[in-house]
Amino acid sequence: MKNRNFITTQDFTRDELERLIARAQELKKWGSRIGPLAGRSVALVFLNPSLRTRATMELAVAALGGTAVTMDVGSDVWTLEHREDAVMNAGKTEHVKDAVRVLSRVVDAIAVRAFAGLENLEDDLTDPVISAFARYAQVPVLNMESALYHPMQGMADLMTIVERRGTAEGVKVALTWAPHPKALPTAVANSFLLAATRLGAEVTIAAPSEYPLPEPVMRLAGENPGRVRVTNRQEEALTGAQVVCAKSWGSLVCYGRPEVEAMVRGKYADWIVDEKKMALAPDAFFLHCLPVRRNVEVADAVLDGPRSAVYDEAENRLHVQTAILEAIL
Amino acid sequence: MKNRNFITTQDFTRDELERLIARAQELKKWGSRIGPLAGRSVALVFLNPSLRTRATMELAVAALGGTAVTMDVGSDVWTLEHREDAVMNAGKTEHVKDAVRVLSRVVDAIAVRAFAGLENLEDDLTDPVISAFARYAQVPVLNMESALYHPMQGMADLMTIVERRGTAEGVKVALTWAPHPKALPTAVANSFLLAATRLGAEVTIAAPSEYPLPEPVMRLAGENPGRVRVTNRQEEALTGAQVVCAKSWGSLVCYGRPEVEAMVRGKYADWIVDEKKMALAPDAFFLHCLPVRRNVEVADAVLDGPRSAVYDEAENRLHVQTAILEAIL
Amino acid sequence: MKNRNFITTQDFTRDELERLIARAQELKKWGSRIGPLAGRSVALVFLNPSLRTRATMELAVAALGGTAVTMDVGSDVWTLEHREDAVMNAGKTEHVKDAVRVLSRVVDAIAVRAFAGLENLEDDLTDPVISAFARYAQVPVLNMESALYHPMQGMADLMTIVERRGTAEGVKVALTWAPHPKALPTAVANSFLLAATRLGAEVTIAAPSEYPLPEPVMRLAGENPGRVRVTNRQEEALTGAQVVCAKSWGSLVCYGRPEVEAMVRGKYADWIVDEKKMALAPDAFFLHCLPVRRNVEVADAVLDGPRSAVYDEAENRLHVQTAILEAIL
Numbered sequence: 007m008k009n010r011n012f013i014t015t016q017d018f019t020r021d022e023l024e025r026l027i028a029r030a031q032e033l034k035k036w037g038s039r040i041g042p043l044a045g046r047s048v049a050l051v052f053l054n055p056s057l058r059t060r061a062t063m064e065l066a067v068a069a070l071g072g073t074a075v076t077m078d079v080g081s082d083v084w085t086l087e088h089r090e091d092a093v094m095n096a097g098k099t100e101h102v103k104d105a106v107r108v109l110s111r112v113v114d115a116i117a118v119r120a121f122a123g124l125e126n127l128e129d130d131l132t133d134p135v136i137s138a139f140a141r142y143a144q145v146p147v148l149n150m151e152s153a154l155y156h157p158m159q160g161m162a163d164l165m166t167i168v169e170r171r172g173t174a175e176g177v178k179v180a181l182t183w184a185p186h187p188k189a190l191p192t193a194v195a196n197s198f199l200l201a202a203t204r205l206g207a208e209v210t211i212a213a214p215s216e217y218p219l220p221e222p223v224m225r226l227a228g229e230n231p232g233r234v235r236v237t238n239r240q241e242e243a244l245t246g247a248q249v250v251c252a253k254s255w256g257s258l259v260c261y262g263r264p265e266v267e268a269m270v271r272g273k274y275a276d277w278i279v280d281e282k283k284m285a286l287a288p289d290a291f292f293l294h295c296l297p298v299r300r301n302v303e304v305a306d307a308v309l310d311g312p313r314s315a316v317y318d319e320a321e322n323r324l325h326v327q328t329a330i331l332e333a334i335l
Numbered sequence: 336m337k338n339r340n341f342i343t344t345q346d347f348t349r350d351e352l353e354r355l356i357a358r359a360q361e362l363k364k365w366g367s368r369i370g371p372l373a374g375r376s377v378a379l380v381f382l383n384p385s386l387r388t389r390a391t392m393e394l395a396v397a398a399l400g401g402t403a404v405t406m407d408v409g410s411d412v413w414t415l416e417h418r419e420d421a422v423m424n425a426g427k428t429e430h431v432k433d434a435v436r437v438l439s440r441v442v443d444a445i446a447v448r449a450f451a452g453l454e455n456l457e458d459d460l461t462d463p464v465i466s467a468f469a470r471y472a473q474v475p476v477l478n479m480e481s482a483l484y485h486p487m488q489g490m491a492d493l494m495t496i497v498e499r500r501g502t503a504e505g506v507k508v509a510l511t512w513a514p515h516p517k518a519l520p521t522a523v524a525n526s527f528l529l530a531a532t533r534l535g536a537e538v539t540i541a542a543p544s545e546y547p548l549p550e551p552v553m554r555l556a557g558e559n560p561g562r563v564r565v566t567n568r569q570e571e572a573l574t575g576a577q578v579v580c581a582k583s584w585g586s587l588v589c590y591g592r593p594e595v596e597a598m599v600r601g602k603y604a605d606w607i608v609d610e611k612k613m614a615l616a617p618d619a620f621f622l623h624c625l626p627v628r629r630n631v632e633v634a635d636a637v638l639d640g641p642r643s644a645v646y647d648e649a650e651n652r653l654h655v656q657t658a659i660l661e662a663i664l
Numbered sequence: 665m666k667n668r669n670f671i672t673t674q675d676f677t678r679d680e681l682e683r684l685i686a687r688a689q690e691l692k693k694w695g696s697r698i699g700p701l702a703g704r705s706v707a708l709v710f711l712n713p714s715l716r717t718r719a720t721m722e723l724a725v726a727a728l729g730g731t732a733v734t735m736d737v738g739s740d741v742w743t744l745e746h747r748e749d750a751v752m753n754a755g756k757t758e759h760v761k762d763a764v765r766v767l768s769r770v771v772d773a774i775a776v777r778a779f780a781g782l783e784n785l786e787d788d789l790t791d792p793v794i795s796a797f798a799r800y801a802q803v804p805v806l807n808m809e810s811a812l813y814h815p816m817q818g819m820a821d822l823m824t825i826v827e828r829r830g831t832a833e834g835v836k837v838a839l840t841w842a843p844h845p846k847a848l849p850t851a852v853a854n855s856f857l858l859a860a861t862r863l864g865a866e867v868t869i870a871a872p873s874e875y876p877l878p879e880p881v882m883r884l885a886g887e888n889p890g891r892v893r894v895t896n897r898q899e900e901a902l903t904g905a906q907v908v909c910a911k912s913w914g915s916l917v918c919y920g921r922p923e924v925e926a927m928v929r930g931k932y933a934d935w936i937v938d939e940k941k942m943a944l945a946p947d948a949f950f951l952h953c954l955p956v957r958r959n960v961e962v963a964d965a966v967l968d969g970p971r972s973a974v975y976d977e978a979e980n981r982l983h984v985q986t987a988i989l990e991a992i993l
Contacts (some may be wrong), residue, residue, distance in 0.1 A: 322438035
């Protein structure tokens with residue numbers, strides 16, 4: 007896997023993803039061998055804020071003996087032009103072409119976080135920032151959450167499933183939409199769906215009708231070995247599930263219209279995942295990527311209960327990221 | 336001392352504190368042995384800004400061969416819920432329970448800075464943030480200044496006294512309130528008092544009557560081996576002192592009422608520590624934790640004079656922190 | 665060169681600068697020997713934002729096995745008093761004297777970025793912040809761009825010239841002013857001029873008459889071994905040049921009056937460096953320090969063309985900085 011980008015799990019075969027998870031499990035158990043990244047470096051470029059991802063990426067790089075250079079810019083601070091042939095006489099201070107080519111000269115990989123803008127769906131579906139980074143970079147580019155994907159989270163989720171079920175093959179997974187005070191991007195749900203189906207899981211997505219996942223993502227998931235079903239009835243998805251994964255996202259139907267979206271979202275407060283609902287899936291364990299709005303998205307009793315795997319899942323971020331860096335660099 | 340929190344010097348015996356200082360002196364002289372923290376990591380979580388503390392903590396972790404992960408959040412940026420059972424449908428984005436449990440999975444210790452809010456005394460006296468971190472953490476928690484305590488500063492102060500007097504036992508210390516353009520927390524003064532009395536010093540606190548230290552802290556100091564006296568007359572405290580430590584703090588009498596407090600504070604501009612006052616303590620050296628408002632809190636002639644130990648004191652922050660990390664991890 | 669400051673290339677002899685560049689070339693080719701900075705540390709103090717400089721400085725320190733402590737303050741956040749005898753009862757929270765003395769105790773070198781204020785020319789010509797750091801520091805101070813100088817950029821520029829021409833001696837260099845949406849400091853142009861003439865290059869500066877470089881800098885350049893000519897006609901400077909370096913800077917004639925300056929600057933949009941102009945210098949390669957306003961300062965065809973050396977130049981920042989740190993520490 008040397009010298010490949012890590013933009014979405016779809017770019018890797020099932021066998022490659024499984025080898026990464028197996029390696030992450032070894033790393034979790036034994037730690038990394040001494041210094042495969044010694045003398046090498048990774049730029050961590052954050053166009054959106056991050057605590058968990060930054061911390062675990064810095065730790066992953068350090069675990070391999072490398073140097074992480076964190077660039078905590080915001081999309082406001084570092085205004086990157088990405089149009090070819092632009093006459094740069096306005097607000098944008100640097101062309102992404104120059105920024106990425108320079109970084110490519112001094113580091114061994116570039117990891118990027120650039121959230122969905124949530125204003126224009128068509129635009130977000132092109133995943134504009136990470137695509138521009140990948141286009142110009144001369145070193146591997148890693149996705150720390152883009153407009154469309156959060157594949158490191160997806161890998162941590164799948165590692166947690168493999169840890170608890172031995173395999174993801176044929177495992178019945180319920181991915182349920184959850185209420186939230188604000189409209190969130192779909193990237194986490196997208197990557198969960200893609201990683202799970204890539205590894206052969208049978209995923210049922212439960213969401214209100216105004217909350218589909220992006221059509222291109224659904225199409226990719228449909229081409230993966232696993233199975234995908236969609237329902238508007240949360241109970242149906244949960245009944246008999248072996249894994250319950252909750253996540254909130256904003257409505258694609260009223261993208262870029264936050265007031266309308268908030269009204270629509272307000273109708274579905276009863277989609278909270280609580281113990282009564284978890285009782286429909288007596289063998290399931292529970293996943294959520296965190297941070298979580300307790301008692302809005304998910305009830306305390308579920309998060310703090312014996313079937314919660316959310317802290318294992320968070321810890322696994324570190325291990326899969328270490329495995330991915332090791333594989334790619 | 337393995338696996339203990341470092342929240343206040345009161346949690347450690349006099350013997351333990353003395354061993355830490357002795358070890359800090361060795362570290363200052365010889366440097367750290369190679370890599371006791373190799374492959375291990377410490378999260379430095381700043382809910383308030385810091386330069387000196389962040390730099391010296393990063394250096395302390397590096398000196399031991401570990402990896403520091405600095406999280407420069409602000410209390411505004413990272414809005415942590417700490418009430419149990421909260422329904423998180425408002426502004427707070429993460430429960431401290433989740434944040435701390437996740438960090439506990441990926442780092443070997445968590446150091447936290449969370450200043451006093453200075454709005455509600457009762458609230459600040461519970462030391463709410465560091466207490467929540469300690470409650471939920473599964474790894475040692477270190478205090479880089481909380482609402483009530485700044486024990487690393489206290490330890491650096493005491494290390495400086497031990498360096499210059501051989502011991503703190505029986506040393507006559509004047510802790511004097513000083514003027515300042517704004518109301519500051521009491522944490523530094525509290526920890527100085529507790530560390531000094533824990534190690535047997537005889538401390539006289541001089542402060543205007545509106546500027547007592549918190550009653551629970553005074554009670555703890557009273558239970559320590561050293562002696563505590565309080566006076567409203569600065570000259571009385573300074574006369575014959577062997578150590579003069581100056582620090583400003585806000586009035587507990589008008590806590591949360593900044594305009595009133597500013598008027599009260601305005602009456603005491605003549606509490607500045609100058610050479611005339613230092614002449615009352617001809618054998619004393621001078622301590623201040625820095626940053627210092629020159630010629631407001633303390634006159635240039637004192638800070639830059641031969642009896643100033645303020646830069647030794649600042650340097651000793653690095654050495655005591657290294658010793659504490661080494662002892663606890 | 666041990667224990668020297670690196671404030672401007674003028675403080676180093678031509679022989680010393682040439683040895684630094686030769687060493688940077690070795691470092692570029694072979695990497696650094698193991699750990700000459702092991703157990704040592706460098707504070708990187710940013711009073712102005714930086715991405716490229718911060719990243720390459722952190723990488724340079726890491727390449728030598730040292731620990732970089734980055735202090736991303738802004739001139740607003742960390743308000744440093746620098747007047748002697750100041751009564752600090754207003755907004756400034758710390759005296760530069762104290763900040764620098766403390767840093768001197770805990771790190772092995774202090775690198776500083778503090779841009780020109782662009783309000784008062786006389787003030788900026790004293791290079792107030794870096795001068796104060798150098799005055800109080802007890803360890804070497806390195807300039808990561810001050811009001812007057814950006815010597816690490818100048819060294820990277822000259823390293824690129826030496827790489828491509830074998831020497832800077834007698835090389836014909838055109839330093840041309842370029843249009844830009846805002847008034848920029850002169851530091852990069854100043855240091856380019858000084859480094860190039862120090863190493864014996866023949867520099868022709870082309871700039872509109874309102875855009876001279878600071879008189880004291882011109883005087884220093886005149887004392888260097890190389891030659892300096894000034895012209896208001898861009899074509900004249902470019903014709904027959906072996907190196908073309910483009911850079912924008914603000915007018916010294918209307919310093920501190922941004923509206924007037926913007927009107928003056930507006931007259932010179934045709935100073936953009938494009939292929940037609942580069943045709944006047946058929947043997948030249950092209951330099952720009954980046955970031956660059958594409959199609960305002962320089963045309964895409966030049967930046968992306970075969971004669972562009974801008975990415976080599978950016979990469980060389982890393983290598984010269986590593987060589988400088990190695991020489992000084």
